[in-house]
Amino acid sequence: MTGLIDIPVMDEQGSYIVIGPGEHDLQVPLGVVELNAGLYSFIVGIRNATTNITLCRHQGLQPFRVHADRVAWTKFVRTGVSKVLGPKATTVQ
Secondary structure, X not given: OOOOOOOOOEXXXXXXXXXXXXXXXXXXXXXXXXXXXXXXXXXXXXXOOOOOOEXXXXXXXXXXXXXXXXXXXXXXOOOOOOOOOOOOOOOOO
Protein backbone atom coordinates (compact mmCIF):
# COMPACT_ATOMS: atom_id res chain seq x y z
CA MET A 1 0.00 0.00 0.00
CA THR A 2 1.51 3.28 -1.10
CA GLY A 3 0.80 6.56 0.63
CA LEU A 4 -0.51 9.41 -1.51
CA ILE A 5 -0.34 12.43 0.79
CA ASP A 6 1.65 13.09 3.96
CA ILE A 7 -0.22 15.29 6.45
CA PRO A 8 2.03 15.89 9.47
CA VAL A 9 0.33 16.61 12.80
CA MET A 10 1.51 20.13 13.68
CA ASP A 11 0.58 22.91 16.10
CA GLU A 12 -0.23 26.56 15.33
CA GLN A 13 3.49 27.48 15.25
CA GLY A 14 4.26 24.81 12.64
CA SER A 15 6.05 22.47 15.07
CA TYR A 16 5.29 18.77 15.25
CA ILE A 17 2.89 17.94 18.07
CA VAL A 18 4.61 15.87 20.74
CA ILE A 19 2.34 13.48 22.62
CA GLY A 20 3.25 11.24 25.51
CA PRO A 21 2.35 7.61 26.13
CA GLY A 22 -1.30 6.59 26.22
CA GLU A 23 -4.35 6.96 24.01
CA HIS A 24 -5.04 10.30 22.36
CA ASP A 25 -7.80 11.68 20.14
CA LEU A 26 -6.58 13.99 17.38
CA GLN A 27 -8.44 16.19 14.94
CA VAL A 28 -6.38 16.47 11.75
CA PRO A 29 -7.62 18.89 9.04
CA LEU A 30 -7.33 17.13 5.69
CA GLY A 31 -8.47 20.05 3.56
CA VAL A 32 -9.53 19.37 -0.02
CA VAL A 33 -8.11 16.11 -1.34
CA GLU A 34 -8.80 15.72 -5.07
CA LEU A 35 -9.12 11.93 -5.30
CA ASN A 36 -10.21 9.94 -8.32
CA ALA A 37 -13.03 7.41 -7.94
CA GLY A 38 -11.83 4.37 -6.02
CA LEU A 39 -11.27 2.73 -2.64
CA TYR A 40 -8.90 4.43 -0.19
CA SER A 41 -7.87 4.16 3.46
CA PHE A 42 -5.56 5.90 5.91
CA ILE A 43 -2.02 5.04 7.01
CA VAL A 44 -0.91 6.35 10.41
CA GLY A 45 2.69 6.38 11.59
CA ILE A 46 4.23 7.47 14.87
CA ARG A 47 7.86 8.60 15.13
CA ASN A 48 10.14 9.26 18.08
CA ALA A 49 10.46 13.06 18.35
CA THR A 50 14.17 12.86 19.21
CA THR A 51 15.52 10.07 17.00
CA ASN A 52 12.93 10.23 14.18
CA ILE A 53 12.71 6.42 14.36
CA THR A 54 9.31 5.03 13.33
CA LEU A 55 7.72 3.47 16.41
CA CYS A 56 4.64 2.08 14.67
CA ARG A 57 2.79 2.20 11.37
CA HIS A 58 -0.78 1.05 10.74
CA GLN A 59 -2.37 0.93 7.30
CA GLY A 60 -5.83 0.18 5.96
CA LEU A 61 -7.52 2.33 8.61
CA GLN A 62 -11.03 3.71 8.11
CA PRO A 63 -11.48 2.60 4.49
CA PHE A 64 -13.71 4.77 2.31
CA ARG A 65 -14.85 4.90 -1.31
CA VAL A 66 -14.92 7.92 -3.63
CA HIS A 67 -17.72 7.86 -6.21
CA ALA A 68 -17.65 9.89 -9.44
CA ASP A 69 -19.54 10.03 -12.72
CA ARG A 70 -16.22 9.91 -14.60
CA VAL A 71 -13.00 8.04 -13.92
CA ALA A 72 -9.54 9.40 -14.77
CA TRP A 73 -6.30 7.42 -15.16
CA THR A 74 -4.64 8.95 -12.12
CA LYS A 75 -5.24 8.97 -8.36
CA PHE A 76 -5.77 12.75 -8.21
CA VAL A 77 -8.22 14.76 -10.29
CA ARG A 78 -7.95 18.55 -10.34
CA THR A 79 -10.46 20.42 -12.47
CA GLY A 80 -10.16 24.02 -13.49
CA VAL A 81 -11.25 26.47 -16.14
CA SER A 82 -9.16 26.15 -19.29
CA LYS A 83 -8.93 28.62 -22.13
CA VAL A 84 -8.69 27.78 -25.83
CA LEU A 85 -6.01 30.07 -27.27
CA GLY A 86 -7.00 29.43 -30.87
CA PRO A 87 -5.54 27.35 -33.69
CA LYS A 88 -1.84 27.58 -34.39
CA ALA A 89 -0.77 29.29 -37.58
CA THR A 90 0.36 26.87 -40.25
CA THR A 91 3.11 27.45 -42.74
CA VAL A 92 2.38 26.57 -46.36
CA GLN A 93 5.36 25.10 -48.20
